Amino acid sequence: MGRDGGRRLLMGWASAAATCGGGGGESSSTTTTRTTQMDPSCPPFPQPEAPPLPLQLQPGLPGLELPTLDLERVGGEDRAALVAACRDLGAFRVVNHGVPGELRRRLLELVKQLLGRDTFELKKARPGYFWGTAALKSLRVKEVNWLEGLHVDLVPGSSSLSSQVGDGDDDDDDGWVPIRALMAEYGDHMARIARKLFDALADELGLDHHQAASYLAERQGFLRLYRYPPCPSSASCLGMEPHTDSSVLSIILGQDHVGGLQVLRDGAWRDVFPAPGELLVNLGDMMTAISGGSYQSVRHRVLASRPSTERVSCCYFAFPQEDAVVEAPSGIGDGVYRPFSYREFREQVQADIKAVGTKVGLSRFYATATRSQTVKMEYIMPFLWGS
Numbered sequence: 001m002g003r004d005g006g007r008r009l010l011m012g013w014a015s016a017a018a019t020c021g022g023g024g025g026e027s028s029s030t031t032t033t034r035t036t037q038m039d040p041s042c043p044p045f046p047q048p049e050a051p052p053l054p055l056q057l058q059p060g061l062p063g064l065e066l067p068t069l070d071l072e073r074v075g076g077e078d079r080a081a082l083v084a085a086c087r088d089l090g091a092f093r094v095v096n097h098g099v100p101g102e103l104r105r106r107l108l109e110l111v112k113q114l115l116g117r118d119t120f121e122l123k124k125a126r127p128g129y130f131w132g133t134a135a136l137k138s139l140r141v142k143e144v145n146w147l148e149g150l151h152v153d154l155v156p157g158s159s160s161l162s163s164q165v166g167d168g169d170d171d172d173d174d175g176w177v178p179i180r181a182l183m184a185e186y187g188d189h190m191a192r193i194a195r196k197l198f199d200a201l202a203d204e205l206g207l208d209h210h211q212a213a214s215y216l217a218e219r220q221g222f223l224r225l226y227r228y229p230p231c232p233s234s235a236s237c238l239g240m241e242p243h244t245d246s247s248v249l250s251i252i253l254g255q256d257h258v259g260g261l262q263v264l265r266d267g268a269w270r271d272v273f274p275a276p277g278e279l280l281v282n283l284g285d286m287m288t289a290i291s292g293g294s295y296q297s298v299r300h301r302v303l304a305s306r307p308s309t310e311r312v313s314c315c316y317f318a319f320p321q322e323d324a325v326v327e328a329p330s331g332i333g334d335g336v337y338r339p340f341s342y343r344e345f346r347e348q349v350q351a352d353i354k355a356v357g358t359k360v361g362l363s364r365f366y367a368t369a370t371r372s373q374t375v376k377m378e379y380i381m382p383f384l385w386g387s
């Protein structure tokens with residue numbers, strides 16, 4: 001997901017701004033009118049003029065059972081189960097992860113306070129604050145993500161964390177200072193967990209020491225803190241559009257008891273139920289490339305929060321070193337992808353979003369042009385045709 005909300009782009013959206021909490025009031029100049037910011041904490045989400053397309057919710061389908069892995073065993077007796085989960089879907093739960101319950105609880109509580117308490121006017125001035133859909137740059141984007149968030153870099157000693165949430169000795173502690181320490185502590189746990197999972201997979205893939213180190217720069221990962229505010233049209237809006245993560249792996253801490261995350265399984269969207277105390281791991285595109293296509297980057301999305309609920313989550317994303325050339329070990333994946341760096345990938349994603357309004361992703365990096373061409377169009381055309 002992107003970090004800027006693309007507010008200027010919303011100008012081109014010919015519709016009324018919707019409310020967060022519903023209700024009437026001040027109306028848009030263009031159309032039909034439901035508008036007021038009943039809740040001043042909510043960004044001015046727009047709504048398309050035409051009724052949005054149904055979301056293929058397929059209500060009859062049961063929630064998806066994900067494999068649950070014990071972090072302390074993934075290097076040993078649970079390694080086969082880890083590999084199976086990565087080959088099969090690319091998503092699993094982790095228990096025995098060592099992140100104290102109190103830390104998780106305080107972090108989510110702070111996210112809730114910081115994003116839910118302040119007015120939008122105040123929040124939008126915060127470095128790292130974003131809302132809506134980054135790809136709104138392209139007016140072809142048909143859905144607006146019903147979310148807001150804060151991007152937090154975790155590079156040790158970097159000034160970015162300080163500049164986002166204060167430098168620790170400021171007097172204007174309006175609630176952002178305590179979260180800095182929490183995020184740093186939480187980030188250490190995330191780096192530890194990412195390394196442990198990745199090392200088990202690196203071993204399995206036969207990566208050498210240098211590859212194992214450069215394909216996961218876990219300490220340079222970042223956090224995104226999300227709030228999915230109550231949405232008056234939750235049946236037809238998304239909290240976050242369908243996507244695969246670009247990361248090596250991502251670790252999601254979701255608000256206990258509030259669902260909304262779905263993964264695509266055999267062509268159908270399936271709920272991933274919240275499981276208190278557990279962390280959810282998604283493999284990202286970089287892991288697919290590192291494994292020569294053997295491990296899946298799972299396609300997922302988040303439903304918009306119902307009018308009376310809100311969801312908060314905290315996601316950690318770990319990437320390879322920016323310029324490390326990612327290549328699967330010989331004999332694995334038979335050269336499906338050409339060697340490329342994460343920097344190249346990121347730049348290609350940005351270029352595609354600019355050009356066609358969506359991420360095309362790994363199919364851009366297939367080793368053979370013909371294959372690349374075919375799959376690329378499969379990704380792009382449904383989007384352009386609105387299916």
Ligand SMILES: O=C(O)CCC(=O)C(=O)O
Pocket residue numbers: 001224226240245252254261300302313314315
């Ligand atoms: O909030 C969530 O549970 C998922 C967020 C997500 O998929 C992402 O940030 O890429």
Ligand SMILES: [Fe+2]
Pocket residue numbers: 243244245250300
């Ligand atoms: Fe994601």
